[in-house]
Amino acid sequence: MPSIPPIVTQPSHWLMGGAAYYAQRAPLKWIPTWAKEYGDIYTITSRLGSAHIVTNPELARQVLVEKYRHYLEKGRAYAVLRVLMGNGLVTSSGEFWRGQRKLTQPAFHRRRLDAIFSMMVDRARAYSDRLAETRDGIDVAPLFSQLTLEIISRAMFSTDVESDAAHVGSYIATLNEGALKTLRHPWRLLLPRKISTPFTRHEFAARTSLNRMVNLIIARRRAEGAEGHDDLLAMFLSACDEETGRGMTDLQLRDEVMTMFVAGHETTANAMCWLLHLLSKNPEITQQIQSEIDAAGDALDRGDLSAFSLTRRAIEESLRIYPTIWSVGRRCVQDDQLGDYEIKTGSNLIIPIFHFHWSEKWWDDPEKFDPDRFLPENRPGPEIYFPFGAGPRTCIGNQFAMQELVIMTVVFLKRFEVLPVPEFQIEPDPLITLRPKYGMNLKFRERT
Numbered sequence: 001m002p003s004i005p006p007i008v009t010q011p012s013h014w015l016m017g018g019a020a021y022y023a024q025r026a027p028l029k030w031i032p033t034w035a036k037e038y039g040d041i042y043t044i045t046s047r048l049g050s051a052h053i054v055t056n057p058e059l060a061r062q063v064l065v066e067k068y069r070h071y072l073e074k075g076r077a078y079a080v081l082r083v084l085m086g087n088g089l090v091t092s093s094g095e096f097w098r099g100q101r102k103l104t105q106p107a108f109h110r111r112r113l114d115a116i117f118s119m120m121v122d123r124a125r126a127y128s129d130r131l132a133e134t135r136d137g138i139d140v141a142p143l144f145s146q147l148t149l150e151i152i153s154r155a156m157f158s159t160d161v162e163s164d165a166a167h168v169g170s171y172i173a174t175l176n177e178g179a180l181k182t183l184r185h186p187w188r189l190l191l192p193r194k195i196s197t198p199f200t201r202h203e204f205a206a207r208t209s210l211n212r213m214v215n216l217i218i219a220r221r222r223a224e225g226a227e228g229h230d231d232l233l234a235m236f237l238s239a240c241d242e243e244t245g246r247g248m249t250d251l252q253l254r255d256e257v258m259t260m261f262v263a264g265h266e267t268t269a270n271a272m273c274w275l276l277h278l279l280s281k282n283p284e285i286t287q288q289i290q291s292e293i294d295a296a297g298d299a300l301d302r303g304d305l306s307a308f309s310l311t312r313r314a315i316e317e318s319l320r321i322y323p324t325i326w327s328v329g330r331r332c333v334q335d336d337q338l339g340d341y342e343i344k345t346g347s348n349l350i351i352p353i354f355h356f357h358w359s360e361k362w363w364d365d366p367e368k369f370d371p372d373r374f375l376p377e378n379r380p381g382p383e384i385y386f387p388f389g390a391g392p393r394t395c396i397g398n399q400f401a402m403q404e405l406v407i408m409t410v411v412f413l414k415r416f417e418v419l420p421v422p423e424f425q426i427e428p429d430p431l432i433t434l435r436p437k438y439g440m441n442l443k444f445r446e447r448t
């Protein structure tokens with residue numbers, strides 16, 4: 001059996017080695033470059049370990065879908081997320097994950113999404129008022145981060161969290177910043193816990209306060225009983241395993257709540273930034289979407305999204321060009337043969353979603369923003385387009401996110417023209433999510 005080619009680069013970083021160093025600093029550039037040279041699968045190595053990068057659609061699908069049992073665990077990078085989310089759905093694995101997925105799944109059924117539809121519309125409209133006050137351009141990244149955090153908080157806790165909403169935002173922002181620092185400087189993970197800096201103390205305080213707040217809400221709800229509440233927390237509290245009759249412990253509940261907070265807002269906020277950026281650069285498509293929105297009349301107030309098919313396609317295309325989760329990781333738990341290669345138990349694998357969305361091998365003119373790629377007759381296969389992942393660990397919030405994105409787009413485009421700010425630099429920054437490195441400055445003009 002051939003061995004997986006290692007990437008050898010010069011010069012090399014003392015800790016991160018050569019290839020891993022470049023892959024960490026500029027993955028969007030190096031992963032596709034090496035794929036051209038080294039083919040379906042290759043290895044990058046640093047002193048912290050090694051990872052195989054899988055760049056062939058058939059092999060990636062085997063890892064995520066057909067042979068997922070061989071790759072049940074998440075990769076090493078998820079250690080950073082564990083600090084943020086605890087042992088929730090995103091970070092857990094094996095039987096524990098399976099049980100949690102079963103318990104949380106009902107909270108994302110269609111009927112639940114209908115119940116939060118008007119809340120999403122209402123929040124999006126309230127935030128659109130803020131744009132009306134801006135003249136010379138505004139960085140929409142913090143605005144969408146706040147809006148999506150408010151939406152997930154209300155979906156989770158109804159109104160319980162209202163008075164604490166501002167604090168939740170700042171705690172999560174601090175924890176995110178800590179996770180980003182660790183991603184940029186992975187040696188942070190090796191630091192003894194005793195070493196503290198002003199920032200780690202700040203981080204610790206944010207985590208403690210957030211935990212305390214979430215624990216308090218859970219305790220209050222347990223005492224009151226679920227009646228009278230119609231939100232994700234009520235669903236999580238009442239969920240119980242049919243076979244064992246067991247529900248979630250307070251610790252599991254807290255980790256799932258934190259997971260939904262983190263997984264459910266930054267992703268959607270960034271998706272919205274990238275979509276508006278693409279729309280600002282493609283005024284003709286924006287006008288077509290606005291005609292669709294105008295023709296739909298009061299569909300949004302009737303809770304009907306069926307009239308917004310072009311809007312939806314534009315979002316899908318934007319998630320192709322800027323997949324906000326740009327890669328996923330797995331760890332092999334049972335020796336496997338992947339294509340021609342042998343994968344050993346304990347190996348880390350990285351599936352770079354963006355590479356499948358961008359490669360000229362599978363897409364004509366991949367840099368072009370073209371929502372028609374998602375017309376029913378053109379739809380790409382799931383092996384080259386999977387912004388929400390694939391297999392049993394597909395995003396549990398994908399319908400939630402699509403509903404939220406369509407609503408936000410309709411509300412904002414109904415009211416505003418979106419214009420680029422030419423002197424503003426825009427660059428994707430692939431950290432936990434694919435964020436705009438310098439924010440996303442755009443101009444908004446009320447439509448006449």
Ligand code: HEM
Nearest residue numbers: 089090263264267268271325328388389393395396397401
């Ligand atoms: C545009 C928005 C979003 C994108 C692009 C996105 C993308 C993804 C991807 C690619 C995964 C799979 C990760 C893996 O295989 O390792 C995932 C998992 C997950 N997402 Fe999302 N997501 C989005 C929004 C949301 C929202 C709104 C929520 C919650 C309300 C959410 C909750 C989760 C959870 C809990 C998981 C873990 C599922 C599991 O392993 O069982 N996501 N997401």
